[in-house]
Amino acid sequence: MEKRTKYMEAREEGRTVMGKCLDLESCGFDNRERARFCANCGIPLRGTFLQGRYEIQDLIARDRTTVTLRAIDRHGGRLVIARTIIPKVISEGERADFLEDAEMAASLSARVTDPGSIRVTDFGQDGPVAFLVKSALQASPADQHAGLAHMAASIDDDIDEDAATQIGLPALLKQLPSQPRTTSQPVSWLTAGNIAYEQGNYLEALAAYEKAIKQDVRSVEAWSGKGIALLHLGRAAEALTAYEQALTLRPDDPELWTSRASALHELRQFDEEMYCYEQALACDPNYVYAWSGRGMSLAERDQPEEALVAFDKALMLDPQQSTIWQAMSDTLFSLHRYDEALIAIDRAFEIDDHEGSLWDTKGNILRRLKKPEEALHLHEQAIKLAPQNAMFWFDKANDLRDLRRFPEALQNYDHALTLDSSLAGAWYNRGNVLAALRMYEDALASYNQALEYDSGLISAWYNKGSLLHELKRHEEALIAFDHALALDPHYIAAWNNKGLSLFALGRLDEALAAFDQATSFAPEEPDAWYNKAIVLEKLGRKQEAASSQEYFSILKRIEQS
Numbered sequence: 001m002e003k004r005t006k007y008m009e010a011r012e013e014g015r016t017v018m019g020k021c022l023d024l025e026s027c028g029f030d031n032r033e034r035a036r037f038c039a040n041c042g043i044p045l046r047g048t049f050l051q052g053r054y055e056i057q058d059l060i061a062r063d064r065t066t067v068t069l070r071a072i073d074r075h076g077g078r079l080v081i082a083r084t085i086i087p088k089v090i091s092e093g094e095r096a097d098f099l100e101d102a103e104m105a106a107s108l109s110a111r112v113t114d115p116g117s118i119r120v121t122d123f124g125q126d127g128p129v130a131f132l133v134k135s136a137l138q139a140s141p142a143d144q145h146a147g148l149a150h151m152a153a154s155i156d157d158d159i160d161e162d163a164a165t166q167i168g169l170p171a172l173l174k175q176l177p178s179q180p181r182t183t184s185q186p187v188s189w190l191t192a193g194n195i196a197y198e199q200g201n202y203l204e205a206l207a208a209y210e211k212a213i214k215q216d217v218r219s220v221e222a223w224s225g226k227g228i229a230l231l232h233l234g235r236a237a238e239a240l241t242a243y244e245q246a247l248t249l250r251p252d253d254p255e256l257w258t259s260r261a262s263a264l265h266e267l268r269q270f271d272e273e274m275y276c277y278e279q280a281l282a283c284d285p286n287y288v289y290a291w292s293g294r295g296m297s298l299a300e301r302d303q304p305e306e307a308l309v310a311f312d313k314a315l316m317l318d319p320q321q322s323t324i325w326q327a328m329s330d331t332l333f334s335l336h337r338y339d340e341a342l343i344a345i346d347r348a349f350e351i352d353d354h355e356g357s358l359w360d361t362k363g364n365i366l367r368r369l370k371k372p373e374e375a376l377h378l379h380e381q382a383i384k385l386a387p388q389n390a391m392f393w394f395d396k397a398n399d400l401r402d403l404r405r406f407p408e409a410l411q412n413y414d415h416a417l418t419l420d421s422s423l424a425g426a427w428y429n430r431g432n433v434l435a436a437l438r439m440y441e442d443a444l445a446s447y448n449q450a451l452e453y454d455s456g457l458i459s460a461w462y463n464k465g466s467l468l469h470e471l472k473r474h475e476e477a478l479i480a481f482d483h484a485l486a487l488d489p490h491y492i493a494a495w496n497n498k499g500l501s502l503f504a505l506g507r508l509d510e511a512l513a514a515f516d517q518a519t520s521f522a523p524e525e526p527d528a529w530y531n532k533a534i535v536l537e538k539l540g541r542k543q544e545a546a547s548s549q550e551y552f553s554i555l556k557r558i559e560q561s
Contacts, residue, residue: 019045022059042087042128050126052199065090080135087128102132128354205229220250236266254280254287288318299331322351356385372402390420424454458487474501492522526555
């Protein structure tokens, strides 16, 4: 019979269990809910499915760079041994050596045919870990029968029945792993839903949770599971209903209030979302995820100072939350507090350096601190961790642009766009690089693509207009400048350049009106006063022209002093 643990009982009942690291002696870190890998050392947590197949059960042994884990192969319901690296202590070279050795062992194991022999049957990577799987070669039914008969004869010959019961079996049981659940044993729908959710099969999870609810309409865990599955499927309104049902059954659960807030966030109902965080904190003032969720929502609503207060509170309660440190760094970045943002992201790195987004964030901070060479190295590392992430390629291209390595920047923008053609920022920056390379028609085409995906990109309208003006296509330039000014009537540079295009077309009164707008919005801008003086001179308004010219001269002297 399967040995029961509190963890297993809680999981089958659908209760949330904090993911304590299995390496209790060297780590023992308490991870966030639903984490798959330890945020401190990186090894898989109990209940994690490696590649959706091998469910981790317990730790058997640990050496300097690897851990040996008991697992269940859910494809066959058999016990296997999984050996994984410890990401925090292993180098990239050691990771590569591990996988190379695993591949060789698997190749050699394919030749082993003796029943009971231990073979390497699988290997690969999942998240931060590289792993191999070992299992015993199963005997045929006839071989199994012969083996059992031989064992029975040996026992009868060597020891009496009482001795076997009192001495041999307890000692043997201590060494044997717990038996896996077989297909003949019933699996609850709640458990089936949890397993499907862990594997990322959200439709299957939803179907299982709904059947669990039919079995027990008062199961909070089933309603909550239904909510999270629906949320992953993008069905936020239905998820909200599920969470509300769970809350009628357990109104003092801070996790449920926070989950309800997540659904409301997706529905853009921010006031109600904040009310949920308040309710969660009323239930438990020290509930970390309510504080962090509140902070992230405030940051998104452009309330960065209030967001930082919430992040501070969350990190006082649990300073080992790398996601919160990263969110704090992002918020400080938005406030242009780059030195502080760097400190925060470095704290996140101390906890977990296996997320590409951390490398990317730190790279962006360093670029803003005018250190594009260092930023480039970090963005390259982010790409190694997540080569299909378009934003990482985009940020690497920005580093190369700042280093004036324009052809390489162009290649990286192009690669980002092969991964996500709707990335308006990449089309825009690509246009800027093409303009720097004097490939003007290609630059215009790139600006047009940017505006196709984001018509509110003011800088793209302005740069397009400026490039058209340089190409003496002044009528088209005016259209672009007017789009920019419709989005921002106080865009001084757009008023100035619109005036230049109007002047080139001989529309002097309109040009003067544009320069008047520029000087009224920015009286300290010398170029607008100079241009205004030229137009006034052309219009024969010499005294006004002289005044504008004098004001221009004063501003230039101030600028140069």
